[in-house]
Amino acid sequence: MLVIFLRTTLVYLLIIWMMRLMGKRQLGELQPSELVSTILISNLASISIEEPELPLLSSVLPVVLIASFELVLSFVCLKSRKIARLISGRPIIIIKNGIIDQQALRILRFTIDDVLEALRAKDIFDPAEVTCAIVETNGSVSVYRSWEADMPSRSDLGLQFSHPQRPMMPFVSDGEVLEKNLFWCKKNPDWLKQVLSQNRVGLSDVFLLMGNDTEEYTLTKKSQHG
Amino acid sequence: MKRTTVAVWLLILTLAIGIFSSFFVHRCFKSIDQLLAQAQEACAVQDYESCREISALATEYFMKQEHLLALFLRRDYLRSLSTDISALSEYSRAEYAQDFLFESSKTRTELAAIKHLFFSII
Numbered sequence: 001m002l003v004i005f006l007r008t009t010l011v012y013l014l015i016i017w018m019m020r021l022m023g024k025r026q027l028g029e030l031q032p033s034e035l036v037s038t039i040l041i042s043n044l045a046s047i048s049i050e051e052p053e054l055p056l057l058s059s060v061l062p063v064v065l066i067a068s069f070e071l072v073l074s075f076v077c078l079k080s081r082k083i084a085r086l087i088s089g090r091p092i093i094i095i096k097n098g099i100i101d102q103q104a105l106r107i108l109r110f111t112i113d114d115v116l117e118a119l120r121a122k123d124i125f126d127p128a129e130v131t132c133a134i135v136e137t138n139g140s141v142s143v144y145r146s147w148e149a150d151m152p153s154r155s156d157l158g159l160q161f162s163h164p165q166r167p168m169m170p171f172v173s174d175g176e177v178l179e180k181n182l183f184w185c186k187k188n189p190d191w192l193k194q195v196l197s198q199n200r201v202g203l204s205d206v207f208l209l210m211g212n213d214t215e216e217y218t219l220t221k222k223s224q225h226g
Numbered sequence: 227m228k229r230t231t232v233a234v235w236l237l238i239l240t241l242a243i244g245i246f247s248s249f250f251v252h253r254c255f256k257s258i259d260q261l262l263a264q265a266q267e268a269c270a271v272q273d274y275e276s277c278r279e280i281s282a283l284a285t286e287y288f289m290k291q292e293h294l295l296a297l298f299l300r301r302d303y304l305r306s307l308s309t310d311i312s313a314l315s316e317y318s319r320a321e322y323a324q325d326f327l328f329e330s331s332k333t334r335t336e337l338a339a340i341k342h343l344f345f346s347i348i
Contacts, residue, residue: 021229053301057243065240071233 011045018067031088037070088137095133172209185213247298254291255341266330278318303340
């Protein structure tokens, strides 16, 4: 039993390390090679946990190998567009100027229901509103709406320039100061001290402090219970 | 770039482990097989003292390497091999000569089978 405990712990830590090594791309929408490596790694990892007869290396080595291949391959794809296209394919346009490209759908083995579903996910109920829709290499659909159907921007409406330029960012998270966010919003530790003293709280009492490049901020204190 | 460097080093490491394991398993199994062959020859010429010594040597050699072999081979295979090799010394007597030859041949066949499983790609 202790052996299973140790093996599981080792494999678990290894997988976390491998996923961290492979980076955020593995956690977001996956390219084909990334999907393959994620599936393989998860299957291989379970082998040595389920079968104590097998040596740990028979699971660990393939996992490390696959993660390394994935990293090297992504580096090579970065340097060579040809290889990137070979591995991941290329984006395909399925709607042009409101007209659905049926040939492209046949190539992709997309049904019209798949297209309509993808459009509805973008709050589009009429393909005629779409100037361009592209199926990306990771299977997601990117849509560019026609001028008539698109939402107007502030500049379209002739609205005056107004603050804030920066979004609301966390300045303090669970008592820890996030200095990069502070400086990005043109604030400094003195401003933070001022806010804390105005609200009569110490840094360790702050659960969340959000702010932007204006004077507005939101402070949430830590609750007493839990 | 740092990730790629780590990946390259990991690739080199896994390759090194793979090459080491191949050489190690090949060398161990070859040594044990040679010892068993010598023991069989000794038994065939009725030199049971040498036969017992060589069998004991084979057992001792296997026991020494077993923990490292366990890193690369299935434990149930190694357990079966361990049992077979350990029993050989008991058969190295005049009255059990045929049994010794049979058991040692069986053990050598098992060695060859495990080696084939380890090195085969398909």
